[in-house]
Amino acid sequence: MENVAALRILGAIIALLVGLRLLLACLAELDARRRAAESFKLLRTEQHLRVEQHALALKTRQGELELGWNGYRNFTVERIDRNENQSGSVSSFYLAPRDGKVLPFFQPGQFLTFRLRIPNQPKDVVRCYSLSDAYDPQRYRISVKKVPDGLVSGYLHEEINEGDILDVRKPSGKFFADLADPTPIVLIAGGVGVTPLLSMCNSIIEQQPEREIYFFFANQNGDEVVQREHLEALCQSRANFHLAFCYSLPTERDAALVGSTVGGSVLHRAGYMNIALLQEVLPSGAQESYSFYICGPGPMMDAVEGSLATWKVPAENVHMEAFGAKSVAAIKPTDVRAEAAASELQVCFKKSQKTVTWSSESGSLLELAEKNGIVLESGCCVGDCGTCQVPVRSGEVEYLRDPSENPEAGSCLLCIAVPKTDLDLDA
Ligand SMILES: Cc1cc2nc3c(=O)[nH]c(=O)nc-3n(C[C@H](O)[C@H](O)[C@H](O)COP(=O)(O)OP(=O)(O)OC[C@H]3O[C@@H](n4cnc5c(N)ncnc54)[C@H](O)[C@@H]3O)c2cc1C
Numbered sequence: 001m002e003n004v005a006a007l008r009i010l011g012a013i014i015a016l017l018v019g020l021r022l023l024l025a026c027l028a029e030l031d032a033r034r035r036a037a038e039s040f041k042l043l044r045t046e047q048h049l050r051v052e053q054h055a056l057a058l059k060t061r062q063g064e065l066e067l068g069w070n071g072y073r074n075f076t077v078e079r080i081d082r083n084e085n086q087s088g089s090v091s092s093f094y095l096a097p098r099d100g101k102v103l104p105f106f107q108p109g110q111f112l113t114f115r116l117r118i119p120n121q122p123k124d125v126v127r128c129y130s131l132s133d134a135y136d137p138q139r140y141r142i143s144v145k146k147v148p149d150g151l152v153s154g155y156l157h158e159e160i161n162e163g164d165i166l167d168v169r170k171p172s173g174k175f176f177a178d179l180a181d182p183t184p185i186v187l188i189a190g191g192v193g194v195t196p197l198l199s200m201c202n203s204i205i206e207q208q209p210e211r212e213i214y215f216f217f218a219n220q221n222g223d224e225v226v227q228r229e230h231l232e233a234l235c236q237s238r239a240n241f242h243l244a245f246c247y248s249l250p251t252e253r254d255a256a257l258v259g260s261t262v263g264g265s266v267l268h269r270a271g272y273m274n275i276a277l278l279q280e281v282l283p284s285g286a287q288e289s290y291s292f293y294i295c296g297p298g299p300m301m302d303a304v305e306g307s308l309a310t311w312k313v314p315a316e317n318v319h320m321e322a323f324g325a326k327s328v329a330a331i332k333p334t335d336v337r338a339e340a341a342a343s344e345l346q347v348c349f350k351k352s353q354k355t356v357t358w359s360s361e362s363g364s365l366l367e368l369a370e371k372n373g374i375v376l377e378s379g380c381c382v383g384d385c386g387t388c389q390v391p392v393r394s395g396e397v398e399y400l401r402d403p404s405e406n407p408e409a410g411s412c413l414l415c416i417a418v419p420k421t422d423l424d425l426d427a
Contacts, residue, residue, distance in 0.1 A: 068170030072115055074098040075140070077164045084143055086223035090192060091157055092132065092143040095166065102137045108203035109176030109196040109293070109321070112142060113169040113385040118155050126379040126387045127152040128323075130295075131171060132195040134202040140171075143226060145192035172384040172404050175295070175321035179203060183289055184212035186282065188273060188304055190296020191219060194226050196321060197295055205234065205241075214242045214282060214290075218273040218300060221247050222254040235266050244281050248272050273300055275307035287313045294320045321382075345419045349374050349427045350393060358419050364400065366414040369427070376414060376427055383416035390414060395423035 075095040084090040095112075097103060111130040118125055129142040146157040160166070177185060177200040185204065187197040194217060204211050215235075219225050225245060235243040244267040247254045257268040269277055273296075282290070292313060294304050301320050308318055347365065348355040352374045362368040366388055369376050379387035383403040389411050397417040407413050414427070 068104040070170075072167040072169055075166050075168045077160060077162050077166065078139055080160075080162055085226045085228065089224065090143055090145045090226050092141055093156065093160070094139050094141050095168065096139045098165065103135075103140060104170060105135055106131055106140075106171035107173075107176035108134065108179070108199040110171040110173040110199075111196070111380065111384075112140065112171055113379050113387065114152070115167040115169075116152060116155065118151065121151070123377075125152055126377060126385070128380040128385060130173075130196040130199065132198045134199065134206050140168075143192070143195050143198070169385060173321070173380070173382070174384070174404065175293070175319055176200070177204065177291070177293060179207050181291065182208065182211055183291055184214065184286070186214045186216070186278070186286070186290050186292045188216045188278075188292065188294040188296070189218065190273065190300040191224065192226065193296035193300075193321075193323065195295075197293060198227060200293060201234075201241075205238070210240065212240045212242075214244075214286075216244050216246070216273060216277065216281070218246050218248070218296065220249045221251045222257070223251065232266055242281060243267065244269065244277060246271055246273055246277055273304055275304075275311060278304075278307070279311070287311045290317065292318045294318070295322070298322055346422045347419055348422075348424045349376075350424060351427055352376075358423075360418075363418075364415055365397070365412070365417050365419065365423075365425070369414065374427075378415055381415045383413050386413070388414040391426040393424040393426050396420040397423065 074097070076098055077093055078096040079094040081092040081094075082088065084092050109130070111128045113126060113128050115124050115126050129144055131140055132143040133141040144153050144156050146153045175196060185200070187201060189197045197215070201213055201215060204213055215231065217225060217231070222228070222245070225231075231243055234241045242265060246269040247258070248271065250258060250270050254268065255270070258270045260268065267281060271277075287308075290313075292308060294301050301322060305318060305320060309315070343359075345358045346355055347358050347368060349369060352369075354372060354374055356368060356372045358365070358368050362371065366376065366378055366381070376390070377387050379385035383399065383401060384405075386405065386407070389407050391411050396419070397412045398420045399413075400416050400418060403413050403416060412425075414425075
């Protein structure tokens with residue numbers, strides 16, 4: 001009897017101990033879960049913070065990249081490559097910002113505007129030069145052709161050295177390749193007009209390596225071809241990069257290459273850039289969907305534009321830029337609204353003390369001024385750089401194309417404006 005009671009007590013004690021143990025285990029488990037949940041929460045918060053920090057950094061950088069800068073910024077000429085072609089007429093300038101900050105992204109094809117103080121010139125001179133390479137956060141590259149008697153190109157080639165400082169406005173311009181568009185791209189360059197197309201080509205190779213590129217390059221002769229080795233190397237190493245040169249005045253060396261192909265696929269032809277060459281290289285059907293980008297001398301652009309229209313390339317797939325007044329000349333007088341095109345209007349250039357007659361044949365107000373011996377400051381001639389902005393004292397203008405940035409209230413951009421009424425300009 002006593003034994004049974006003792007066994008019962010023992011059993012109760014054991015049950016109690018087991019229960020206690022189970023309770024302790026449950027409590028430990030709960031504690032472990034609570035700790036795990038807390039540390040997970042902490043981890044999530046940390047991760048969240050990191051993501052937010054990263055997003056903020058990206059946003060700040062993107063802000064910096066998008067914003068660019070206002071007015072002119074100092075750049076140091078970091079390096080000069082003096083022989084970008086065999087003849088030595090084109091040099092590349094690598095420009096690093098003096099403040100050392102990351103550079104804003106640009107669209108391949110855009111240009112920089114420079115302001116230079118040149119000895120013996122009465123005032124600063126402004127010129128535009130296309131960015132000639134893919135985006136690099138540390139430096140920009142431009143490539144400049146020394147033109148006969150050219151003021152700024154001569155100054156850059158002869159007087160500017162590594163370490164010198166230049167005043168530069170942020171990248172601008174509407175002639176650029178869309179790096180989100182996968183359709184094959186056709187780049188048609190004439191002479192130094194190759195610079196924005198080099199930027200497009202190098203950017204596409206970096207960011208859309210699979211995209212098909214057709215590069216046509218017209219020059220007087222092979223000695224003028226800019227970045228020839230680079231282009232030939234691309235052609236030899238990439239199946240989706242197609243290259244054709246044509247020469248209007250081939251040297252003996254060029255003549256030997258004409259008709260042959262080098263490295264398997266570089267094509268050399270004699271003569272001007274023409275539709276026959278394009279059709280020889282491009283696959284049939286290219287005219288329906290490919291994008292065409294053209295930059296070169298006026299006559300070449302006119303000829304190619306006409307041929308592409310005949311070949312039924314949709315006008316919205318053809319993009320052109322000229323290095324100067326041709327850009328505006330390309331905007332036909334028919335683009336000017338009918339009432340303005342039909343009329344003759346009086347334009348007073350107040351500071352120059354001249355009043356002249358504008359008709360649709362006169363072109364932009366800048367061209368009108370130039371034709372009448374009125375010397376005014378200008379830069380890009382496409383309404384992007386703002387150099388030719390002048391106050392309008394009375395009257396109204398209209399634009400042949402949209403300015404990149406709206407001019408100040410009460411002012412107009414002479415290079416892309418035509419009068420809508422008689423005008424009185426403070427110029
Ligand atoms: C958007 C854009 C991008 C450009 N990109 C590039 C580029 O990447 N690379 C490049 O090399 N160029 C480029 N240019 C052209 C560049 O801006 C200059 O126009 C070019 O360098 C010539 O300038 P300059 O001061 O040397 O010549 P200027 O002194 O302006 O003279 C130009 C030519 O006109 C002649 N000339 C000058 N004054 C007169 C006159 N009174 N009467 C008759 N003839 C005269 C000169 O002999 C010379 O042949 C670009 C232009 C634009 C608008």
